[in-house]
Amino acid sequence: MKKIITALLVLVLALSSCAFGASEFDETWLVTADTTAKGAAGQVFVQLVQEKVKAANAGLVVDYFPNGELGGDADLLRQAQKGYIAIMLCQTAPVVSFIPEMAVFDLPMVFARYDGDTIDRVLNGDSDFHQKMSAAYEKAGLHLLGFMQNATYRLTTANKDLQTLSDFRGLQIRTMENANHMTFWTAIGAEPTPLAWSELYISLQNGTVNAQENAADTCVGAHFEEVQNYLACTNHILYCNQICINDKVYKALKPEHKAVLDKAVAEALQEMRPKLEEIDKSNKDILVKGNMKLIEYDNSFFTDVLAMQGVRDLYRRIDSATNGLASSLEKSLADVAAANAPAPVEAPAE
Numbered sequence: 001m002k003k004i005i006t007a008l009l010v011l012v013l014a015l016s017s018c019a020f021g022a023s024e025f026d027e028t029w030l031v032t033a034d035t036t037a038k039g040a041a042g043q044v045f046v047q048l049v050q051e052k053v054k055a056a057n058a059g060l061v062v063d064y065f066p067n068g069e070l071g072g073d074a075d076l077l078r079q080a081q082k083g084y085i086a087i088m089l090c091q092t093a094p095v096v097s098f099i100p101e102m103a104v105f106d107l108p109m110v111f112a113r114y115d116g117d118t119i120d121r122v123l124n125g126d127s128d129f130h131q132k133m134s135a136a137y138e139k140a141g142l143h144l145l146g147f148m149q150n151a152t153y154r155l156t157t158a159n160k161d162l163q164t165l166s167d168f169r170g171l172q173i174r175t176m177e178n179a180n181h182m183t184f185w186t187a188i189g190a191e192p193t194p195l196a197w198s199e200l201y202i203s204l205q206n207g208t209v210n211a212q213e214n215a216a217d218t219c220v221g222a223h224f225e226e227v228q229n230y231l232a233c234t235n236h237i238l239y240c241n242q243i244c245i246n247d248k249v250y251k252a253l254k255p256e257h258k259a260v261l262d263k264a265v266a267e268a269l270q271e272m273r274p275k276l277e278e279i280d281k282s283n284k285d286i287l288v289k290g291n292m293k294l295i296e297y298d299n300s301f302f303t304d305v306l307a308m309q310g311v312r313d314l315y316r317r318i319d320s321a322t323n324g325l326a327s328s329l330e331k332s333l334a335d336v337a338a339a340n341a342p343a344p345v346e347a348p349a350e
Helices: 002-015 041-056 073-082 093-097 100-106 116-124 128-139 179-187 197-206 216-221 247-252 255-289 299-306 309-321 325-339
Strands: 028-034 060-065 087-091 142-148 153-158 172-175 191-194 211-215 230-238 241-246 293-295
Touching (some): 028 073, 041 087, 041 142, 041 255, 060 255, 073 093, 073 241, 087 093, 100 128, 100 230, 100 309, 100 325, 116 128, 116 142, 116 255, 128 142, 128 325, 142 247, 142 255, 172 197, 179 309, 197 211, 211 230, 230 255, 241 247, 255 293, 299 309, 309 325
Parallel strands (some): 028 060, 172 191, 172 211
Antiparallel strands (some): 087 241, 142 241, 153 211, 153 230
16 A cells, blocks of 8 residues: 555656656656665665765755565556656566567677676677667667676576586476577577476475576575575576666756766766675675585587577577667677787797
8 A cells, every 4th residue: 555655646746747857946856766675786776876966966866766666667667658757777677578679688698708897888888789779768768877787697506417508408497487588498408497486496395397597696585505406607697787767857857967867877887886796796605605516617608508509599589679789789799898808918039
């Protein structure tokens, strides 16, 4: 009931142009919402943005409603599109239904061979990919503010030692009900099985499935170290959040308010990156201390996966569905990595 009342209140404020318009105190309020849990990286990030905007003392206010107070991810995306709220944050998967181009984040292992700096320059820098993705957001009535990541990923936990690609054959793995994800697991020989989250722990315990995939912090929160023996760094999907604002609201902001918001987001993104790395590392450590064996792969593993016919077919399908954005992402990543590679050391003349 409290959530319904809060949502109705914000809707009334939005329709009366107060949710993100000039108030009687000459302040511009931006209603901001997400579904992240208390203390999660997404919530820490938005609170950082909120604090930085407040510290600028420019008459701009980020009015933050976390933890699903105003609805689920799809609800919040619809509200942001319509302008009932201004800003929303979520992981990339829910956005695909609103911006089809976001399916590029379903490309398996597309980011796995790159470091956080390279990925950040492509997602948030002046890359061809960033420009095209920003245009896709605008077409959907939204303005992309940025992507939060630092080369941390969804991992695979299993009761099977997944040392080589052939070890994935016949692996019964619980996945999200996402066609692209299921196609990938099938392509490498596994047997993907969509399963309700509430049923997963007991299903791993009784052997209905023998593997699952999630980020390290999610695995810790679900206590999967109690029912799984191996933690494989398959790095198949980037653990990434996006933050966006209603496009009309953004364009209507005073230039000084745009500058404050853009600066706050950019600074918060950079400050969160080492925190994301630490969250990932500390949670992996917890799982290993819980008697899970950590499996890591070199680049040859990812190269072999990406060369598989079924995986290449999936890439082509997503590239076609996103008007070539998958190709743009691959090229942007390769170009940035090459541009920032250390120069070869020349042998001294004899």
